[in-house]
Amino acid sequence: MSRPVLDAAGPVVVLVVTWNSAPVLPGFLDALPAGMKGLDWRLVVADNASSDDTVAVVRAHAPEATVVETGRNGGYAFGVNAALRAAAPEEGGYRAVLVCNPDVRMAEGCAAALVEALGAPLPDGSRVGVSVPLLYEEDGSLVHSLRRKPSLTRALGEAVVGNRRAGRFLRWSELVTTPAAYTGRTCADWATGALMALSRECVDACGPWDESFFLYSEETEYCLRARDLGFATRLEPAARATHLGGDSRVSPRLWSLLVANRVRLYRRRHGLAATAAFRGAVLLRELSRAALGREPARAAVGALLRGPQSPHEV
Structure with missing residues (x-):
């Protein structure tokens, strides 16, 4: 699936992992053209053996999408890797990967802002390899999506004070709740994985996602691994999206x-x-x-x- 090309550096692969996602997929797919505005893109859906109509919904709403039926529910990272393998053989490769949850709704131009942010050099010598948007709840409230790396003092701070209050202080919480952090291009050790853009260079350097994490912490591990290799995670406030999730x-x-x-x-x-x-x-x-x-x-x-x-x- 593609749209008019504004940048000849290659398409952006929109990668979605699904499992019994039929109720939320139509909204995701309906919002996709506006969210990807300005980019050449194609959609790859990895379905982890859904027992509902997920695959049928994708084929009805997005007939040009590549659908990978993995055959089992091997977890989120398992699905990401299956979709990446399906994307790789395409002639000419791709410019970037957009990893999305199916319950995300991108605002117009969200993806273009995320992709444009990739590769930017930073003062410490690293480059932006992962860019993330401002995320909002369905009611419009801001999601604190930025995180610091896990540490003992941060775990203690969250235990004693609570993560939201402790999140205002660098040493006392993984969660970043400082308001100023969400008003500019803020680098973080990692970020919520509901929607993130990955540069092709970052994908190639990091290799596959860690499938030993069935669900949760796979994006943490990936962002920390990317940071170790010189690819930073950074918030791009010009990009906005709504996340309907919250089951955990x-x-x-x-x-x-x-x-x-x-x-x-x-x-x-x-x-x-x-x-x-x-x-x-x-x-x-x-x-x-x-x-x-x-x-x-x-x-x-x-x-x-x-x-x-x-x-x-x-």
């Missing part, structure tokens, strides 16, 4: 997976003693919320106490 806030299963994968990722980059301390700080946070009767926190406590069970758990 209410689903015990999803929340426990999110929390467990935070510890798994930390363990990848730190020693056993540091990881034990980090796990303890995360456990303290979830215990305090479980004591208030929050079922997702209770599920997270169980996952943390069980320890490593499978590639999909801590």
Whole structure:
């Protein structure tokens, strides 16, 4: 699928991973032409064995799209990699990749602003390899999508103070809540993966997404890996989108997976003693919320106490 070319550097691949996404896909596809305005683009959808009409919806609403039926629900990174493989053989390659959740609604010109931001040199010698938009909830409220890298002090700050209040301080939360951070082109260690543009150079340097993370922390791992290779993640405030998601806030299963994968990722980059301390700080946070009767926190406590069970758990 493509639109008139304003930049001859190659098309932008719009990459979407779906799993039982039929209810949200029509809105995503309807918003896509305006969101991609000004770019030559094509759509690649990797479907992880949906049991609903997801594939039929894509083929009806976007007949020119490339649909990859992966055959199983192997997780988000698994789907991303399947879509990237499908995009790679195209003659001439591609300029950039736009990784999207199907419950994202891009504002007009969103993608062009994100892609234009890629490759910009930064004072520390790195370049922008990942650009992200301002994200909004369905009610219009701003999503705090920027994040700092995980650390023990940040896990403790979130446990004691709460991530939103602690987010105003550099050392005390992964979540960035400082208002000024969302008014300009702010670099972050990583960002929410609902919508992100990746330069071709970044994709080539980083290689496949880490499929050991079934869901959650895969974008964290990818952004941190990109940063290690000299590709920064930066907010582009000229790009805007609405995100309809939020299941992890209410689903015990999803929340426990999110929390467990935070510890798994930390363990990848730190020693056993540091990881034990980090796990303890995360456990303290979830215990305090479980004591208030929050079922997702209770599920997270169980996952943390069980320890490593499978590639999909801590």
